[in-house]
Amino acid sequence: xxxxxxxxxxxxxxxxxxxxxxxxxxxxxxxxxxxxxxxxxxxxxxxxxxxxxxxxxxxxxxxxxxxxxxxxxxxxxxxxxxxxxxxxxxxxxxxxxxxxxxxxxxxxxxxxxxxxxxxxxxxxxxxxxxxxxxxxxxxxxxxxxxxxxxxxxxxxxxxxxxxxxxxxxxxxxxxxxxxxxxxxxxxxxxxxxxxxxxxxxxxxxxxxxxxxxxxxxxxxxxxxxxxxxxxxxxxxxxxxxxxxxxxxxxxxxxxxxxxxxxxxxxxxxxxxxxxx
Numbered sequence: 001x002x003x004x005x006x007x008x009x010x011x012x013x014x015x016x017x018x019x020x021x022x023x024x025x026x027x028x029x030x031x032x033x034x035x036x037x038x039x040x041x042x043x044x045x046x047x048x049x050x051x052x053x054x055x056x057x058x059x060x061x062x063x064x065x066x067x068x069x070x071x072x073x074x075x076x077x078x079x080x081x082x083x084x085x086x087x088x089x090x091x092x093x094x095x096x097x098x099x100x101x102x103x104x105x106x107x108x109x110x111x112x113x114x115x116x117x118x119x120x121x122x123x124x125x126x127x128x129x130x131x132x133x134x135x136x137x138x139x140x141x142x143x144x145x146x147x148x149x150x151x152x153x154x155x156x157x158x159x160x161x162x163x164x165x166x167x168x169x170x171x172x173x174x175x176x177x178x179x180x181x182x183x184x185x186x187x188x189x190x191x192x193x194x195x196x197x198x199x200x201x202x203x204x205x206x207x208x209x210x211x212x213x214x215x216x217x218x219x220x221x222x223x224x225x226x227x228x229x230x231x232x233x234x235x236x237x238x239x240x241x242x243x244x245x246x247x248x249x250x251x252x253x254x255x256x257x258x259x260x261x262x263x264x265x266x267x268x269x270x271x272x273x274x275x276x
Contacts (some may be wrong), residue, residue: 038074
């Protein structure tokens with residue numbers, strides 16, 4: 001038997017072997033399929049340079065529904081433009097805002113919204129959607145999911161090779177998760193909702209030391225939101241004497257709605273409203 005020559009490595013450094021991942025290395029695209037996020041800064045921090053395809057991405061948030069579409073819309077637009085398949089929303093807290101989705105490149109006709117009345121129904125619907133060949137991506141809001149239930153979803157996504165995002169509340173941050181990618185997402189301090197702060201809690205690679213700040217919406221999306229606000233102001237102007245409109249940040253507008261909620265799943269970065 002002939003001897004296999006050893007490659008020289010720095011003293012004290014572990015050998016770098018092809019196909020072997022070391023924990024101090026960020027995972028590469030060769031190890032898994034990915035879908036670009038549409039946010040260059042975020043791609044640079046994710047293994048392979050994008051959202052994992054065939055694996056779960058768990059997104060933790062202080063409030064359900066906020067910033068979801070700004071985070072995932074660019075990737076969904078690219079994915080649905082490249083290949084057929086539905087995007088299934090399981091138990092979303094708010095109705096998607098179709099005009100803004102279209103402005104971001106996602107045809108709202110590709111969406112399938114599943115409303116449920118219990119956590120068990122939501123989990124069942126998410127798993128069935130993942131096992132459907134006509135489904136390209138699943139977004140599921142599962143605040144009460146147990147780790148074993150999440151493992152079933154992770155397995156289904158891996159078997160069918162689909163994009164899967166699971167959105168959970170802040171309290172889940174202290175719980176174990178089978179998701180290979182786990183993020184904490186909230187509005188950046190002092191931005192009035194105009195920017196997102198993303199912290200990678202878990203990834204195939206070294207810990208992320210500093211949170212990443214991303215724009216909350218791209219130019220086309222911002223134009224669609226502004227146009228929608230302008231149309232709404234125009235309709236109100238026809239019904240009552242004109243009064244000066246003030247552009248409020250998302251947080252201020254949300255406080256003016258009954259119960260502090262929002263009307264659509266897509267956050268409105270700035271919307272015309274009367275302060276009086």
